[in-house]
Amino acid sequence: MRKATIGDAAIEVIAAEGMRGLTHRAVDRLAGLPPGSTSYYARTRAALLELAISRMVELDEVTLDPPPGQLAEYVAGFAHAAITKGRTRMLARYEFALEATRRPELREAYDRGGLVIRRRCAEVLTACGSAEPERHSRVLVAWLEGTVFDALAGTGSLRPPGLEELTRGAREVLAGLGVTG
Structure with missing residues (x-):
């Protein structure tokens, strides 16, 4: 459930701010999660991008x-x-x-x-x-x-x-x- 929340928030950040705006902190903030939560599930930026695109495919x-x-x-x-x-x-x-x-x-x-x-x-x-x-x-x-x-x-x-x-x-x-x- 938490990965879906992070994926959804990452999609929203990307739509609003572009790829440069996608950070672990921005996703934590938008998802209303404690700082560091996104990093726990997606340690790197590449992992965060993969999580977001996987969520998008799932929603599609x-x-x-x-x-x-x-x-x-x-x-x-x-x-x-x-x-x-x-x-x-x-x-x-x-x-x-x-x-x-x-x-x-x-x-x-x-x-x-x-x-x-x-x-x-x-x-x-x-x-x-x-x-x-x-x-x-x-x-x-x-x-x-x-x-x-x-x-x-x-x-x-x-x-x-x-x-x-x-x-x-x-x-x-x-x-x-x-x-x-």
Whole structure:
């Protein structure tokens, strides 16, 4: 339980202050833990980063089971949740993505979570009639990631898309892929 609390606090620190703001003391403070608690569970900065990214992957374990005929609505709901209630975790994810380009030890942990989502997306697309589920999942995930990034960190943050706009966009992407879901 304490590792989850530390992981959650680390994610919040990263989202608010970036990777440079991530310290054991900052996590202790935000989690409301006695000084030194984070160091007990993650002795080094690398261990703290690994704990945070593992927690992020754990929180991202989503069930991708859209109701029949509702794939676009499901995808749009996923994007909307990432932009709204999942904002903090998404901002931390972007920080991790950039850090993983410079730190191979983070790359593996970062990619592990992304691959789980991509595989599950391909399974869903297969069930919805995709002729090329792996390629189509790559396109759909890229649309999702680009849309969410733009809404949180890009110029789109000036007017983030609402659920209706996201649903229209998801329908257009899926129609372009020839997926009826």
